[in-house]
Amino acid sequence: MSSAPFRFARFRLRFLALSMLAATACGDSGQAPPRFPDSPPVILVIIDTLRADHLGFDGYALPTSPFLDELAAQSHQFSANTTQCNATFASITSILTGLYPKTHRNYTAVAVKGVSSASDDASTLAERLRAQGYYTTAVLSHPSMTQRLTGTALDRGWDSFSTLSGYIPAEERRHVTGKAEQTTERAFKQLDEWAMTDSESPLFIWVHYFDPHTPYDPPKEKRNRFLRQHLAAAGYSVHEEALASLEPRGGARQAYIDGILDDAERQAVRLANGRALYDAEILACDEQIARLFERLREEGLFDEALVIVLADHGENLEDEAWGHGSINFSHQRLFEGVTRTPMLVKLPRQSDGSVSAALTQNIDVLPTVVELLGLAVDPVTEGRSLVPLLDDPKARVHEQVFVESSDHVEKGLRTETLKFVDGLNPEPQVFDWVQDPNETRDIASELPAGTLLGLSEAMRSFRPLNAVGVRAIPDTAPYELIVTVNFDEARTESVVGASARIEPQRVAFTMAVDEEPLEVLLFLDRPMRGSRWTVSHSARRDLPDSIHLGRTPLAETAAVPIWHARDSLGVGGQPVAANDVGDTVTLQQDDTLGHWSLQLGPDVSEDVVVELQFANSAPTALKFLGGVGFNFLGPAPSSRIAHLKGTVETGAESASLGWPPERGPLFAAVKIHDRWPDTRNVIWNGQRVAEDLLEFVLPPDTRITADLLGARDGWIEPEGALILFTTTASQQVELDTSGLAPEAVEELRALGYVK
Secondary structure (H helix, E strand, O other): OOOOOOOOHHHOOOOOOHHHHHHHOOOOOOOOOOOOOOOOOEEEEEEOOOOHHHOHHHOOOOOOOHHHHHHHOOOEEEEEEEOOEOOHHHHHHHHHHOOOHHHHOOOOOOOOEOOOOOOOOOOOHHHHHHHOOOEEEEEOOOOOOOOOOOOOHHHOOOOEEEOOOOOOOHHHHOOOOOOHHHHHHHHHHHHHHHHHHOOOOOEEEEEEEOOOOOOOOOOOOOOOOOHHHHHHHHOOHHHHHHHHOOOOOOOHHHHHHHOOOOHHHHHHHHHHHHHHHHHHHHHHHHHHHHHHHHHHHHOOOOOOOEEEEEEOOOOOOOOHHHOOOOOOOOOOOOOHHHHEOOEEEEOOOOOOOEEEEEEEEHHHHHHHHHHHHOOOOOOOOOOOOOHHHHHOOOOOOOOOEEEEOOOOOOEEEEOOOEEEEEOOOOOOEEEEOOOOOOOOOOOHHHOOHHHHHHHHHHHHHHOOOEEEEEEEOOOOOOEEEEEEEEEOOOOEEEEEOOOEEEEOOEEEEEEEEOOOOEEEEEEEOOOOOOEEEEEEEOOOOOOOOOEEEOOEEHHHOOOEEOOOEHHHHOOOOOEOOOOOOOOOEEEEEEOOOOEEEEEEOOOOOOEEEEEEEOOOOOOOOOEEEEEOOOEEEOOOOOOOEEEEEEEOOOOOOEEEEEOOHHHOOOEEEEEEOOEOOOHHHEEEOOEEEOOOEEEEEEOOOOOEEEEOOOEEOOEEOOOOOOEEEEOOOOOOOOEEOOOOOHHHHHHHHHOOOOO
């Protein structure tokens, strides 16, 4: 720790009193933004899985948050704050970009290769501050995000970035650096790095605390701090001594609870134990945040800083009898325990606090910082500045706020009294979250027709447009694309950018590409699940890199190519010479014998993934018949997918599979280093595939495949590291763990991502 207080002479410039903030706020008045000390330190703390109503400053009876209560007393507190998503990665992306998930499109709980995007239209908080000369540093503590999140919004704008080391085995990450104490220690190291390398630049530090996320495992000295109170509240104090003697992890406590014979008693004790451990984790995290802020005080940073504390989402702790289902100790669904989250904002030199009950949301953080610091407002965000509430807590900046579920199913709308949730149940649900904070009674049928219609219309306008973009890049000469799409479920409502022939679940159009890129948008009545695309073209070369779905070249999308031998199209075969196999991918399938094989040319030396997809579930008799350089990952129970994976080093590698003749795969796909191979280099059943026809499918199954790999992109992953990549374009994503090591599956299950 640095011993000398940091000198802040350069920050000690005049700024207006809080009473002048509203008068000088730009808002609709067109006046200049409020003056602040030039480039004050900016401290952003995000606490994972923290619901607001278990904090003392929000009225909770138990002393879970003594430091945060003290901080709240000298900060602006927003008691009706809403998160934007019930998952970590999506929510934090919204905080740092000021955008709803429907806009930045990152819905997964953790950053996933192939699904996560960088939100190119956005500018992150780190990027904006870095452009103003700030030194930007981040501490991320999610145990399933062990590498810097390359290609995502969370990765942009940082001078330094601390994640959990990928060299710590998966089974140890939660116990080591996922803990609040270790997060604070890592934050100290980031502060030291700033002091040693760039202390003349103002500081922006973001610290993400993973506690109190499941599995609840508070430090030993705190684990039973609230057990007596919760058991007494449930009426089962008789179990305190037995439970207090058992470790929370390892199954001993759960085994004791499972041994209780009475169903009602067993459920009550389980809930009381879980709530007690959750509160103990909050207390442990609060203590470590206090350590962080003590360090900031010692360095002369705290008093001059703009401090923001909030949570990515909350946690379900409700009794199943309340009508929420078996979702306690998770953050599924959009109930208040998950969506109402704390937010504190402390201005430089602020000592007196305030409480605002106005509607706010997490995406308001970025525009608030932008206005307070007088930063450029472009690109625009979907949040709104909370500056008006800093002067007048009774002011209003929102009529309604929105939240989405990470499975892309539920959408929620919150007004000053009502919560409207749609997407999962046959009919929308409405709760009075003020009078019924536990949301035990759906009042949709009791509302005036006009009120319910207004809520429905507001939700309809919030829902994102379901659009598919097809973009073609100019080639060396003009060419024409003839595109036909068959959708499994969605229907095309309109096509922009080309004349199209539209049928209920089929659309066809032509794209004439000359010197400028050409884009066609297909607007659908629902999110696209499965689809089959056929593109014939007159270009002189293969076009997987020139045809884009959205902004992604076809060669890198989740589309699975369907390869045809030329003779199958009636245009005559092109036999392949024996020596013409340099960088080829040779596929051979014999449905009669039940045999499929892959041969790679000697010039291929990359990570190779082979996927076989069957009509229903893959046959249990599927056998790996042999191969050099490959591992066979058989299908999980009920899975339609089987995999071969390998890192090819010498080229000319091969593999083959066998299956019952009546159960052959629908198609096989091969990816080399995360890209579909050039169609010109694919040999199918002994003949070149058609170069003037691209055909591919977007599978309807919503899953992510996962596996452990060895070497990749120049860095070595340790045993237990996790690589995820998508093979579907759907935004509703589930996890297929058939290729994972058992310890990795257990880690994901403990975190609530695998059922």
